[in-house]
Amino acid sequence: MHRRHFLYLGTASGLASMSVIGAFGAPPSSAAAGTFAVMRSKAEWKEMLSTLQYKVMREKGTECAGSSPLDKNYAAGTYHCRGCDLALYPSKTKYESRTGWPSFYRSSPNAICTKADHKLFAVRTEVHCRRCGSHLGHVFGDGPTLTGKPHCLNGVSLEFKAA
Numbered sequence: 691m692h693r694r695h696f697l698y699l700g701t702a703s704g705l706a707s708m709s710v711i712g713a714f715g716a717p718p719s720s721a722a723a724g725t726f727a728v729m730r731s732k733a734e735w736k737e738m739l740s741t742l743q744y745k746v747m748r749e750k751g752t753e754c755a756g757s758s759p760l761d762k763n764y765a766a767g768t769y770h771c772r773g774c775d776l777a778l779y780p781s782k783t784k785y786e787s788r789t790g791w792p793s794f795y796r797s798s799p800n801a802i803c804t805k806a807d808h809k810l811f812a813v814r815t816e817v818h819c820r821r822c823g824s825h826l827g828h829v830f831g832d833g834p835t836l837t838g839k840p841h842c843l844n845g846v847s848l849e850f851k852a853a
Contacts, residue, residue, distance in 0.1 A: 723823075724823060726819075726820075726821060726822050726823045727774075727821045727822070728773065728774040728821050728822040729822075730822075732748075735747075735748050735773075739772070739773075740846070742846055743772060743846045743847070746825060746844045746846050746847055747772065747773055747824040747825050747826075747844075747846070747847050748824065748825070749825075750807075750809070750816070750825045751825075751844075752827075752844060753791075753844045753845060753846050754790075755789065755790025755791060756790040757790075757845070758791065758792060758844070758845025758846065759845065760792045760845035760848055760850055761790060761791060761792050761845060763784075763792075763850055764781070764784065765781065765850070765852055765853075766781050766782075766852065766853040767781050767850055767851050767852040767853045768780055768781065768798075768850075768851050768853070769781070769784075769792070769794075769843075769848045769849070769850055769851075770848065770849045770850075770851055771819040771821065771822060771824055771826070771847065771848070771849075772824070772846070772847055772848060772849050773819060773822040773824035773847075774819060774821045774822035774824070775849070776801060776819055776820065776821045776822070777798050777801060778797055778798055778801045778802060778819065778826070778848070779794045779796075779797050779798060779801070779841070779843075779848075780798060781850075781853070783795050783796045783797075785840075787840055787842060789840075789842050791827065791842045791843060791844065791845065792842075792843050792845050792848065793840045793841065793842050793843070794840070794841045794843065795839070795840060795841070796841075797817075797841065800820060801819070801820055802817050802818065802819065802820055802826065802841075803817075803818055803819075803820045804816060804817055804818075804829060805818070807828065814828045814829075814830070815828060815829040815830075816828055817829055817841055817843065819847075824847060825844075825847065826841075826843045826844065826847045826848070827841060827842050827843035827844050827847070828841075828842055829841050829842075830842060
């Protein structure tokens with residue numbers, strides 16, 4: 691058997707397994723399912739958000755690491771949900787994680803909800819806004835913070851309001 695046969699066989703196996711995963715896997719990702727205090731139609735969300743904001747907040751996308759100016763913002767204030775203006779994280783809980791995303795070690799009380807995210811062949815903990823369901827980012831278990839659970843968030847999901 692030649693190397694190209696192994697290549698063809700490997701490619702065919704990969705495509706077959708992807709189609710099986712697609713047929714029986716989870717439906718396409720979208721913002722947290724459920725009923726929230728702030729509900730908008732898809733058209734309303736698209737009208738109020740940029741293309742990237744919509745992709746991240748409503749379709750669970752991720753902005754490029756290092757692209758958000760909020761990653762390097764250490765002014766006193768509060769980070770709010772861009773979708774509904776709920777106060778999510780006080781600036782005193784923000785720290786430099788060196789991940790390229792704004793990172794916090796604790797949210798404001800009753801501001802966020804979490805759920806298991808099975809995307810990318812690993813279970814992660816997704817963070818979304820309690821009031822509108824917008825995707826914010828993920829909580830990881832490897833942080834050198836007070837809680838050991840850094841909240842790495844997409845800056846496009848947040849608005850900073852200075853104190």
